[in-house]
Amino acid sequence: MPVIKDVVCTLCGCLCDDLEATVEDNKITKVGKACKLGRAKTMGPFLHERIEKPMIRENGELKECSYDEAITKAAEILVAAKRPMSYGWCSTSCEAIEKAILLAEETGSLIDSTANVCHGPSALAAQEKGAPSCSLGTAKNYADLIIFWGCNPVHAHPRHQTRYSTMAKGAFTPNGKKDKKMVVVDPRNTDTAKKADLLLQLKPGTDYVLIEALRAIVNGHEDVLPDEIAGLPKAKVLELAEMCKAAKFGIIYFGMGITQTRGRYKSGDNVSSLISDLNQITKFVMIGMRGHYNVTGFGQVASWETGFPMAIDFSRGYPYYNPGETGTNDVLMRREVDAFITGAADPGAHFPQESVKHLFKIPAIQIDGYANPTTEFSDVVIPAAIAGVECDGTAYRMDCQPIRMKKLVETTFKTDEEILTEIIAKVRELKGNGAKGGA
Amino acid sequence: MIETILISGRTIDQGATLEEKTSQAYFDAAAYCELNEGNLEALGVSVDQNVKVATAHGTVVVPAKIDKRLPDDIVFIPMGPWANAIVDPDTCGCGMPGFKGIPATVESTTDPALSMKELMATYKE
Amino acid sequence: MQTVTLTPKRSPTISIEAENITPDAFAGKSTAEIGAITAWEGNEEITLADIFDVAVDGSGDAAGTKIVIDGDVPRVKRIGEAMTAGEIVIKGNVDMRCGARMSGGSITVEGNADSWVGREMTGGEILVKGNAAYYAGGGYRGETCGMRGGKLTIEGDVLDFLGEHMCGGEIIVKGNARLLPGVLNWSGTITIEGDTTLPGGEMKSGTIFVKGKVLEMLPSYRDEGTEEVDGVTYRKYTGDLSRNGEGVLYVSV
């Protein structure tokens, strides 16, 4: 039975590349080494209902059609729009992302990634302060203090601790967990916190305050701190600061507890400064726990193509960027968007109600392998191959490490890249290449 | 009724059912609200009975679950359509809506929880 | 003296970018010339005449030009951008980035201003009679400095990040300021007459006066006792010590 080794898992930002997939009769029947998420993702195409055929909504009902018809309809919608928005592109290959950006450019669209509802604020933080980081292998080999701040890897990144962090054995941590201390900062006593040496259960939304206190301690101003900080006794904050100072190599893994809470990116931005301050004493770095396996890739591709990692507005022919003004939910909430295309993402499930209401009102195009809440409001639905299972391509791990995804089985579905390429060709045909948006 | 803070976030079951959002498995994984024992008792609600969670931005009905380790002032709903029915859409000038730390109330209800498709249908205006 | 009156003809849903609505661009121009000035509605280039009735009275240079927007323009962005002189009066609400990078002249918004009013302004004066949203007097992404000079007054309330990265100038808010006013400040003065939350986060230097209440105080400021400024007694704090800052935060007692 053919077993494909070193398969790249395409679920979360860990991008584990050691899976073993058993392929029988062009189907994956077994996945070795994967976590529950990775197994569900890799075997998903053979277990769950797929969108089998392209569809166009007529009189409220989705009706099957050909790829050509759906692609033509999609192009017509985009060309007719004054304020089109392209969203998602994080559970797909960098090669597809490049095409999505080109399509946005040619249609004078906004384009944004799922970072809009995930780690977008982490990019804003990097713009404020930089991103003092390292590769996951460096963390595995060196880190003796691991802080999970506002993230819950037991649930969201199940193999993170064994492959890269708490339990991983590295060059200078040969005994794994025994050589490391682990801290969790979270308002909830999460499953990840069960094994922590220290849990700081702070008051929701006070991350910024706690970081301020830690920085004040590191910079020698412990005396000004009040007795209670972020709902925690001062002693507990001092304990964490002492652990940081005593570490030889510390790392803060941060999640949406930092990015989605009060102050948004100002917390991540201040974590970056805390890291810089701690490096006066010892070595410290940080890594954002990215959710979608290639959301990092979107940020990378978009940055080299447009200068900006997300929330890019091509309406005037050159990219403009300003989350808060050009992010997906910003413009949806203002009901500016008059056409929507999404791929490899599910805004129907993951956007707030106000945004989804607007998506029901405007023509929407979905490119995906599976039906989901987004299908409910989409007017054109185009089935796609699953990247990393049915087609190959590049993805970037949460630490910006590029890895090439494998094609494991044959498929008759078009890939995201092919679909986008065909929409671009159709858009050009419709416009006679008289591009909108300054061109 | 209790006054509380809502946090939404990932869970492993929610993550493992992303590819089958039309299924019962996804509903089971994403449509519930976790409270601690004391809060469940205060509401007179047992596990799997429905609660109505309301914020300034909407209400949603989901079954109750127990998480003994939750603090008194926090409830949790997995990220997904049910949580997002009531999260704070304001992007605070940064692009990011408020998915965590939203003031909410929870009360017992006999109303049914909506399926994914039923919930989405309520957004058609 | 030239007065240009722009009366909105419709209420667009898509924000119009109209950075050319400035005394500098209008000075000495006729009704037809001003009407022909371009703006952008999404990805379509339009003219000011598409959205406004334009009336011109008299003629003048930039300093001698007054623009009156006679109505609500909550979906017109960038009005008064980079203006150097003259006057703009908006008799209603205005969209984002009003008065961004302005260096001279004045803007009066009789209604509310959306986010980034006075972004990176270096001179001149902006008065918002209603509320302002996020980042009033703030900066652009990645830039070290936000507002560098001039005066921004908001008679109502403001949302988060007032005067972010401020490097100079003066901001007065007569109502409340929500979260983190004066965050990452380098210089300049902010006065908040109402209440606020976590003022002066990571302030390097600069001055913030809070005449109302501080609803939540950062843990990293040093209490320096009371001090009287202009006849008002304040509790004086210095910081932000998280970054060894030397800013001063006065909170009314």
Add this chain to the structure above:
Amino acid sequence: MAEMIIKNGVVYDPKNGIDGEKNEICIKDGKIVENVGAGAKIVDAEGCVVMAGGVDGHTHCAGKINTGRIMSPHDMRYAPIPGLSGEEPRTKLLRPQVGYNTPNTYAIGYRYSKLGYTSIAEAAITPMMARHMHEEFEEIPILDKLGLVLMGSNWQVMQYIQDKDPEKLKAYMAWVLLAARGYGVKVVNPGGGSSWTWGKNVSGLDDKVVDFDVTPADILIGLAEANEALNLPHSIHVHCNNLGMPGNISTTLDTMKLLEKVKTKRDRQVMHVTHVQFNAYTGTSWMDFASGAQDVAEYINKHDHITFDMGQLMFGPAMTMTADGPTEYRNARMFDAKWSNYDQELEDAGGVVPLSYTSQHFAHATMWAIGLELALLVKDPWKVMFTTDNPNGGAFVNYPEGQALLMSDKKRQEVIAGFPDMTMDRITLPNIDRELDWGEIATMTRAMSAKMLGLEEKGHLGVGADADVAIYNIQPDKVDPSVEHEKIKKALSFAKYTIKSGEIVVRDGEITATPKGKVYWVNAYENGIAQGEKDRLMTDLEERFAKYYSIQLSNYMVEDAYLPRPVEIRPEVI
């Protein structure tokens, strides 16, 4: 492919001994040929200077620059040089362009082409990140590209040097170039990258590297000797220890002296020392810091085993990016600036920090002078490459400014006149009146850089060379660069024509075509390493990957898909 003939231009082709002659250049199938038929397309270069396409042998253009982009959205709108910076909307031909120090990939391709440059070398990529570099390469239009691979803090490199196992070192270096599809060996702050993972550094050539029983000197000699044993086209390319620190000149000179004993069979240097401006400081602190350019130049004038590039500083904002992690942290703390860091497992470190240089700061003014002093005091232009260490010392779109400075003492004096007094006793530039001529400029910007890299088909206009040509709208017999330096700068900023592989890509300073360029890489592994050595290496690699790397060995090598237009160079086995 159509034939082309460039007529009436004044040709500067230093490699072929042509110094301002009216020659015709014939092109066929992307190459320079002896002659072409009567139907050849005529490019009239009347009143113009004709040179080979520029070759930038040290620029940060793919990989780490993306971190710089993510840190600086404000850079995208920055437009101090109209036509070569800032926001430009898409056209039917061109993708949108943004940026100044960290422009998007399209802007990099278009703007280098406008300057008449046709080939660029990415100066620093870790093997593990090479896939990223190649992804960006593919999106940089027009130009030919190559990447230099970081090896100076690599665990296996240091282990094999420590073990005194030069054969395994050779095998590993050749394998790394294969794995990364890289072109040459880059050494940054040897040993310092590995030390920096613990927050430490090395202080000089004889300091022990943390965790290894080797010194920076051992690393340099080990890599240089293996580099020559592999007969690689390029020498080792070295960023010395102690960059940016007053008094670092002694380390720099010692590094040069150390390499005297390394021999090469090739007609080139045994070490290229990069951005020497940052490494030529005397003094003991910033108080008594001064230019050490004279001492460096004196040494280089007497020795032939070294080439170097300037690392010229340009006033205004810059974005520094280097594998020298400790230097970047120091910069960030000194200037309260943003700081990005990256420690790459087993391979190297790195950082990105935005800085701004001003002529009103004596240290910056001195640094500006040092770069020029170095280029002017070293007599042989074949030892000097023009660079700004883009964008560390300044954005590449400032090259014409720098080149005009080299050609005009008057222009230099105009700048120096505005310097603070504290600068004047630290520099010698005011007393240097040398002005480079067109031939010398052509050498430093293309002929020398191609030779230094070992790119035989680049940097000249002889038969067999790639048909990469730059034609500048300036009449050398009518314009005195010394006086009319503004004309020089303008002409060099917007080529009259740039021809890439025989195709006109720039005309009158505007892009006219956007072909895709090639990527050069060196395969010294397949034929160059004996099977026994390959087996020995593979045993090590399997163990390293199993224990210490975070990706699988099989997923490490850059796949063919990332080099759609590769040029594979196999060095002769010696």
